[in-house]
Amino acid sequence: MLALMKLLSLFLLIVAVAPPAAVDGQLKVGFYSQSCPLAESLVRQTVVSAYFNNSGVAAGLIRMFFHDCFVRGCDGSVLLDSTSSNLAEKDAPPNNPSLHGFEVIDAAKSAIEARCPNTVSCADIIAFAARDSSALTGNIYYAIPSGRRDGNISLFFDALANLPSPLSNASTLIKAFAAKNLTADELVTLSGAHSIGVSHCSSFRNRIYNFSSTSETDPTLSAPYAARLRSVCPFNSSLSGNTTVPMDVFSPTELDNAYYVVLQLALGLFTSDQALLTQSSLRTAVNDNAGNGAEWAAKFARAMVKMGNTEVKTGQQGEIRKNCHVVNKASTLWNQGAEKEEVEELVANM
Ligand code: HEM
Ligand SMILES: *[C@@H]1O[C@H](CO)[C@@H](O)[C@H](O)[C@H]1NC(C)=O
Ligand SMILES: *[C@@H]1O[C@H](CO)[C@@H](O)[C@H](O)[C@H]1NC(C)=O
Ligand SMILES: *[C@@H]1O[C@H](CO)[C@@H](O)[C@H](O)[C@H]1NC(C)=O
Ligand SMILES: *[C@@H]1O[C@H](CO)[C@@H](O)[C@H](O)[C@H]1NC(C)=O
Ligand SMILES: *[C@@H]1O[C@H](CO)[C@@H](O)[C@H](O)[C@H]1NC(C)=O
Ligand SMILES: *[C@@H]1O[C@H](CO)[C@@H](O)[C@H](O)[C@H]1NC(C)=O
Ligand SMILES: *[C@@H]1O[C@H](CO)[C@@H](O)[C@H](O)[C@H]1NC(C)=O
Numbered sequence: 001m002l003a004l005m006k007l008l009s010l011f012l013l014i015v016a017v018a019p020p021a022a023v024d025g026q027l028k029v030g031f032y033s034q035s036c037p038l039a040e041s042l043v044r045q046t047v048v049s050a051y052f053n054n055s056g057v058a059a060g061l062i063r064m065f066f067h068d069c070f071v072r073g074c075d076g077s078v079l080l081d082s083t084s085s086n087l088a089e090k091d092a093p094p095n096n097p098s099l100h101g102f103e104v105i106d107a108a109k110s111a112i113e114a115r116c117p118n119t120v121s122c123a124d125i126i127a128f129a130a131r132d133s134s135a136l137t138g139n140i141y142y143a144i145p146s147g148r149r150d151g152n153i154s155l156f157f158d159a160l161a162n163l164p165s166p167l168s169n170a171s172t173l174i175k176a177f178a179a180k181n182l183t184a185d186e187l188v189t190l191s192g193a194h195s196i197g198v199s200h201c202s203s204f205r206n207r208i209y210n211f212s213s214t215s216e217t218d219p220t221l222s223a224p225y226a227a228r229l230r231s232v233c234p235f236n237s238s239l240s241g242n243t244t245v246p247m248d249v250f251s252p253t254e255l256d257n258a259y260y261v262v263l264q265l266a267l268g269l270f271t272s273d274q275a276l277l278t279q280s281s282l283r284t285a286v287n288d289n290a291g292n293g294a295e296w297a298a299k300f301a302r303a304m305v306k307m308g309n310t311e312v313k314t315g316q317q318g319e320i321r322k323n324c325h326v327v328n329k330a331s332t333l334w335n336q337g338a339e340k341e342e343v344e345e346l347v348a349n350m
Helices: 002-017 039-053 057-069 102-115 122-138 156-162 170-178 184-195 223-232 258-264 271-277 280-291 293-307 330-348
Strands: 198-200 244-246
Touching: 039 057, 039 102, 039 122, 057 102, 057 122, 057 184, 057 293, 102 122, 122 293, 170 184, 170 271, 184 258, 184 271, 184 280, 184 293, 258 271, 258 280, 271 280, 280 293
Parallel strands: none
Antiparallel strands: 198 244
């Protein structure tokens, strides 16, 4: 009887410490609390130290989360390197050369692998890093559900097809977000991320040179601002390949609702930013966000969580990548190993 109870309690213990399974494609807050309790704090420590070295990484990491989620879902596909036979998302124009912060993900991943190997997905590390970046730059705190699994496919053309271009008009932006089950209001809310970070000249050159047959610059862009941008970004694009400008002239390093004031003052950098004023419902949302920073911050947190649910792989789907840059070749090796054992067993029984 005692033995049975011992056995039973051992069984219960095992049940209690077993990692919670993500049922029905659901992510959950604290997914790694049993399997890798330090996962979220290791990511936070890595992001904090990278941020204190170079505060610009926070914007890179928030954008990385968006670019991961919009292409094949939040599955870490944006982290996969191109191979000799495949050009990856990472090398598509929306990502290359502007997307950055990969070294922070790598550092977090290696800190985690040292503690709990093969447990925490690269996709979740991006989600945690974006959350921590929002806290650092905007004092925006939220719990982010986890349990995402990593994908094994990353295609150049998927990035081109799913990531909206800065030349997009309002209806194109609304469609791109609707394709990810995000509303027009969430489009406006998430665009507030453009209150931090920088842009290369190439993303808005269309507005400052040869805009149309009647106007050299985009008339919906503040004229003095256009003149300033022209002085920073020369017409000859090969002379300004690496030049960047802050996207929010008021508070370029603070994740806040100043982006919406920027838009109201015709200081939005991209055609796609300006486009948020061209439809009345979007414009109403812009004005609401401009007028209420706390409400916008709460909406931003909710929208980041929702974006983080996009087409996620859970449970037995996908894999936990060992190295965020490459798919697990180990799974193939493991299969070969199994085959080898089977062969040996067969030979032994002959
Ligand atoms: C609505 C459609 C969007 C378009 C067309 C767009 C486009 C762009 C472009 C062209 C850049 C500048 C890249 C460069 O030239 O260096 C940029 C930067 C950025 N975007 Fe977006 N974006 C959009 C939505 C979002 C969303 C939803 C987020 C995150 C929630 C986001 C976060 C960022 C951040 C943080 C940066 C600054 C990156 C840095 O400093 O390196 N964007 N975006
Ligand atoms: C610190 O930031 C610089 C860029 O500003 C980067 O080149 C360097 O690798 C970073 N160092 C660490 C330890 O993160
Ligand atoms: C928006 O852009 C798309 C794609 O370029 C185009 O087909 C559409 O006509 C544009 N819509 C408006 C209202 O300009
Ligand atoms: C959007 O929601 C529908 C219905 O719930 C679902 O079938 C679809 O997979 C979702 N799409 C994305 C991109 O999340
Ligand atoms: C504008 O475009 C025309 C025709 O494409 C070109 O000849 C001219 O040099 C351009 N000028 C500037 C300042 O962009
Ligand atoms: C642009 O600059 C590059 C590098 O200096 C130069 O080789 C090229 O001729 C320039 N192009 C034009 C159109 O001025
Ligand atoms: C841009 O940066 C790259 C890499 O750092 C460098 O090789 C190139 O010369 C730079 N281009 C310009 C125009 O400064
Ligand atoms: C990706 O993984 C799926 C199963 O998760 C597998 O069927 C497929 O062959 C893999 N593709 C590549 C390119 O590794």
